[in-house]
Amino acid sequence: MRETLGVALVGKRAGAFIAGFSATPGVRIVAVCERDASARDALGTRAGVSAEARYSDYGRMLADARPDAVAIGTPMDLHAEQSIIALGMGIHALCEVTAAVTINECRVLASTAQRAALSGVQYMLAENACFRRELVLVRALASSGRFGRLYYAEGEYLHDVKHLHRNADGTPTWRATWQVGKRGATYATHSLGPVLDWFGPDSRVETVACHGTGVWTDPGLPHDDSCLMICNLANGGLVRIRLDMMSNRPEGASWYQVQGTLGVYEAARGSAPHPVVWFGENAPDPKGSRRWGSLWDHEEALPGWMTGPLAQAATSAGHGGGDFWVAHTFADAILKGTPVPIGIDRALAYTVPGLVSEASIEAGGTPLRVPVI
């Protein structure tokens, strides 16, 4: 237990966590760190941080401001390095997705996080999709057996972000290298994270096969417009992940489905604007029938922390409340000395399959074993 937690925000995206940190008693944002001067000032002002506590250099910020925790929202290729530096200094780290961009980085991050844990210092992956109200409700229904034994699920991340691949002067951004500068499911955790958790808190992908459509809309980049990652889980389930950051589409969309022996859930999509569930006649569900029903008829299954006094504040924060709960649950766990909800093992369970998929797609879709790190 500790009374206070001083947090530093790193990279402008970490501003998404301000609402969740501000709603957690004992948390104070003590510094911000941003390379870009105008983004730094905007972030500092939003976070209520004085001019002296606004840094451009990460190492200097850590040494001068000595935060208890960092929230990292910088480009993907900096995630592992910045997390490792913080953890090595005894500073808790909350880091945006994905956890790392190579398998080797995953190994170093894992060993550093395991060493830090010996002195109570924690790492958490900021996978906000795992905190979306709808997906938390599906997880609660799955864990209480309402869908029966799960054996199939799907997750899709369809988001035309071509405008983020190049700067105004035409030079490539970090996304052009780390998200679409190679083939494979390079940004799969938003889809895989929540889906994997429905299969249980220790579920993991055992093998991955990855296939792509080829390049259609931006011949300047090698990334397939759509790619599919087929995952066989160690506990027997089959999961299909689709990643598409290139295709011409009207708006960003995430889609999910799960099938069990007793029931099924399908997220809203396109012309079907409401999430639905169906529980079969043998399901332990008095509302069972042969018709789809609204997922929201089962809201009583939501965990208490999501329906309590912070619910309103969470709803008005970003990504359907996901950003709020990421920050709040991280800070709350550190203050209470309890395990964070997405620790290093889950972070790697979400991240490593995507990295292995890069080799699979290059090998023509060959199924490859996902190492346990």
Ligand SMILES: NC(=O)c1ccc[n+]([C@@H]2O[C@H](COP(=O)([O-])OP(=O)(O)OC[C@H]3O[C@@H](n4cnc5c(N)ncnc54)[C@H](O)[C@@H]3O)[C@@H](O)[C@H]2O)c1
């Ligand atoms: N979870 C989500 O829903 C979600 C949404 C958007 C972005 N992201 C993640 O957030 C991260 C940032 O994405 P973005 O869209 O904000 O990228 P961006 O390119 O718009 O911004 C990155 C920022 O990091 C700053 N930066 C770069 N190096 C830095 C350093 N060493 N120290 C401090 N600041 C540094 C840059 O100046 C820039 O302002 C990525 O990992 C991305 O995947 C997650």
